[in-house]
Amino acid sequence: MSGIYIHIPFCRKACHYCNFHFSTQIQHLDAFVDALIKEIALQENYLNSPIETLYFGGGTPSLLQQAHLDKIVNALHKHFNLSDLKEFTLEANPDDISIEKTKYWKTAGVNRLSIGIQSFQQEALNWMNRAHTTQQSFLAIEIAKAAGLHNISTDLIYGTPHLSDEALLKDIEILNEYQVPHISCYALTVEEKTALHSLIQKKKIENVDTEKQARHFELVVDTLSKNGYAHYEISNFAKPGHRSKHNTNYWKGIPYLGLGPSAHSYNMSTRQWNISNNQLYIQSIQEGNVPFEIEVLEEATRYNEFMMISLRLLEGVDMEKVNAIFGAAYLKHTQNIMEALQKEGKLIYTDKGFAIAKQARFLADGIASAFFIV
Numbered sequence: 051m052s053g054i055y056i057h058i059p060f061c062r063k064a065c066h067y068c069n070f071h072f073s074t075q076i077q078h079l080d081a082f083v084d085a086l087i088k089e090i091a092l093q094e095n096y097l098n099s100p101i102e103t104l105y106f107g108g109g110t111p112s113l114l115q116q117a118h119l120d121k122i123v124n125a126l127h128k129h130f131n132l133s134d135l136k137e138f139t140l141e142a143n144p145d146d147i148s149i150e151k152t153k154y155w156k157t158a159g160v161n162r163l164s165i166g167i168q169s170f171q172q173e174a175l176n177w178m179n180r181a182h183t184t185q186q187s188f189l190a191i192e193i194a195k196a197a198g199l200h201n202i203s204t205d206l207i208y209g210t211p212h213l214s215d216e217a218l219l220k221d222i223e224i225l226n227e228y229q230v231p232h233i234s235c236y237a238l239t240v241e242e243k244t245a246l247h248s249l250i251q252k253k254k255i256e257n258v259d260t261e262k263q264a265r266h267f268e269l270v271v272d273t274l275s276k277n278g279y280a281h282y283e284i285s286n287f288a289k290p291g292h293r294s295k296h297n298t299n300y301w302k303g304i305p306y307l308g309l310g311p312s313a314h315s316y317n318m319s320t321r322q323w324n325i326s327n328n329q330l331y332i333q334s335i336q337e338g339n340v341p342f343e344i345e346v347l348e349e350a351t352r353y354n355e356f357m358m359i360s361l362r363l364l365e366g367v368d369m370e371k372v373n374a375i376f377g378a379a380y381l382k383h384t385q386n387i388m389e390a391l392q393k394e395g396k397l398i399y400t401d402k403g404f405a406i407a408k409q410a411r412f413l414a415d416g417i418a419s420a421f422f423i424v
Contacts, residue, residue: 053105053296056106058110058310059082061181062145065178066249070312078328085332086309088335089310090309091125092338092339097305101132101134103295111140111141112140138159138161139160141165142164143182144187144189145181162199163201177212179245201292204232205235206225206236207235208236215269218269235274235286237266238258303355305318322343322344354423356371356375361406366406368402370402384421
């Protein structure tokens, strides 16, 4: 089984914190969709197994009109085997969700909606420069559920300067009351070349407080756990049966194809990524070429990625897999680092190996890097 990710690189406005590839020049959406259809045909042989998951991300995929979505889905059915498709996720902003749109999303095959709420606090939304309002967030969930799209995931951002502990807990309480089955919670990060980074550098707004973010992370974990959500990945929480199949397959190292500007593809031996420029992407596709760079994954790189991904998951690292995939030398290296970090209280033993201790999960990326071979 494999997955397909489609990047829709357009947004109505730029959120201050976002460093994903996007453009606000929505007038070019038609030309992009035409190029995307051609890329689907050009890449039909990249995967050699049936497609289990589709994921439309961005950007803002909910900007697609019905004619756009129909053309894309028809092309996917024409060039790939979707007979075993289990999950079709579409990311949507609250201000795009309407009764009419949810109806045609369902008709197109969408069975999972990822709603970019980020916060139910209007002050926080204004600070982030989000396009939607708190009221639109409430309506978005209600409309989706009324349409029968009950498999909903919502995004929350914590650790922003204006978000108090009480407001964060209120956000979680609202989602629990709506019985949203999947919640992704992300600490606000300050990425270079974003508006947020520039505003902080110019001292127009205050920088993030890492102690506050760590406290918010613990509040999120404890509160969602008490409400029956499994903390199955560092940033993701799900009710039973509602883990993201698409993202879980990423974390398991299952091959996937990325389509659209900046999208990444992986086939277990190489990784490639499309150019992050809409105009050059469209021009190249029109000429019959997919504009990408490629990296052959050396054994050390594959090991580093295996450790990074495994340590983000609730199940942690399976030592038998380390030995089977990478051999005795990597197993010994892993054991040595593991023992040192376990003595520091950062790791706990599991039936198959080890995982990050609850109190150290906020430091997951740093802990994983201790295992890296450079």
